[in-house]
Amino acid sequence: MKKVGVIFGGRSVEHEVSVITGMQIIENIDKTKYQVVPIYITKEGKWLIGECLLDFKNFKNNNLKDAKEIFMTPSHGNFNLYANPEEVGLFGKKILDTIDIIFPALHGTHGEDGSIQGLFELMDIPYVGGGVLASSVGMDKILMKDVFKANNLPIVDFYWFYRSDWKDNNESIVNNIENKLKYPVFVKPANLGSSIGINIAKDREGLIKAIEIAVNYDRKIIIEQAVQNPREINCAVLGYDEEIITSLCEEPLGWEDVLTFEDKYVKSNSKGTKTSGERRIIPADISDELRERIEDLAKKSFKAIDGRGTSRIDFLIDQEQNVFINEINTLPGSIGFYLWEGKGYPFKKLVDKLIDIALVTHEEKKKNMYNYDANLFNRIQYGGKM
Template identity: 40%
Template sequence: MKTTLHLLYGGKSAEHKVSLQTALAVTKALNKDKFNVFPLFITEEGQWVRGKQLTGEVESVAQLQLTDKGTSIAPLALTEVNEQTDDKPVIFPLLHGPNGEDGTVQGMLELLNLPYVGNGVLASSAGMDKVIMKQLFAQAGLPQVGYVHFLRSEWEKNDELAYKKVEEELGYPVFVKPANLGSSVGINKAKNREELASAFKEAFDFDRKIIVEQGLENAREIEIGVLGNDEPQCSVLGEIVPKKEFYDYKAKYEDGNTAMIIPAEVDEQTYESVKEMAIKAFKAIDASGLVRADFFLTRDGELYINEVNTMPGFTPYSMFPLLWQHTGVAYPELIERLVQLAKDRHDEKQ
């Protein structure tokens, strides 16, 4: 029997465009003998549109076009979808960032009692908030760089105090990030007070809460894919080599000149440590389905966890699918595994 798969993409998020690219790639890769695919587009304003077809170029976000205007639906009309078919449809939220990767959509799908790919409510929201995530990682004993965090209201009341705290507790350089985002949107490196002030301002444009982290100089960036529910498995390691100061939005999606090295060249002990830490991180946020865990490896061999992404970049050229391809799980099979994991988790709850 064919599985009905609804691809939820776009989204009211600064990572909207990235999601379009992913949805096209997944549509193209799906085996039409096994899946009936329905695209569900969420506009940048948050309106839900049931479209007929997705077309465009997967390679470049800039070239993407949405050809089909589709029909507007209320999000809760997804339950109608449910009645159209005997087999329970599976929802694949190909959404990154707030309003998609953060547990909000997942909560709605729980209420509708529909199986969906990827992380549940708790893991999604804990993984989206870099401060909460770091607190859970600390509890699990995972090594991390020093950090402080601020609310916009605190900063507005006394910005000098905030900057002093950063300088006293961390020192330069630091990375300033919106607490709830991804794709490096709103992230800046600051090497002095002036840069710090402008980095705060930009990060607060995206979130009411920001995190400021001790900046590592010259560290290698190592990533790993984790796949599964109660017994997660790890992929081989990948390394990102940004040709710029850091792996920013442009380097990720526009310039295309960041090198990805898979498998990453690390010694056996480092590989084992990364795997062990990635599983700990997965469990620390109670993840299911998938995560991509990102690490820093300093030149003296120290390993720090940076973050996990509960819905990592998912085009065939993205790190997570490439890691699994090198581990022996090709892109179409990866999608099928994720759909199966979604069904398993759903069945277990019934």
């Protein structure tokens, strides 16, 4: 039976959201096929394992004293979880567990942005979700939009700048924004999710205030042209390479300016139905023609960043039925299980499919050559002379 290490928590402002995602994944992994090893990264950056991590109540009550600190190595092919040498001593148990595949559930910084995916690549261990490139591009809203623009995918106009430049040239930046965009505009940290640090500005005073908030969360700030009276429609993609399918479309309800953190994670706990009492409508009440356009753009955006696993793509629809890609949310920032239930993938089956994709794509990677015998050492003299 393969052991799946589910990694969650992390040094991110989205720490608590990640814990919830990790608990959901652990609950829905097929226990007849896989043994779960929970790996929790604290807000301080310590890596812990232990049975106590399987109970969500222990996180609510901060009762994790029985968890043990572990270390991992980037050495190729080493999937061991090592104990803290200061705790086990000379003759203690040094290897606490060994895992076969990793299911990251880390939201935001250091987890969703390609950072930890780089560790998995060095280890050469199968892992669920997008690779380093897809994760980093999907996280950075500026690079994401540049990639979409290069692939002729529809996006709203935007402007971006560095935090350091804002401190020295804030008036010039505001003038540049007002010359390129019209109010209202969205102000966002380039590398963050869950609506944290995001605000809408309807005039110069609001713009400056929103930027002053955003610069606390990232060194890169993006300003986006707001779509007037938009509908938000979301659609997810599942698969890899050309073998991809789309989910049902959803329309979040009560979406006016921007969904807050509480809207996403506190108020919206239930599955959506076609009732106004829920936080979303699934499937979205849109025409077949619009749905097909959205599904096509969802696939193209997923392929444009070299996605794998699953990602949710958020769209904005204006009054003339023009479709704009707002952003792509790679796994684990969005598992979007509720979007897949109506397509024959309940949560447990979706988790199983994501693990299968990770294993298949890892086998595909083994076809690459990583050695090239050029006999270079014997053909060149020290100092660069042949």
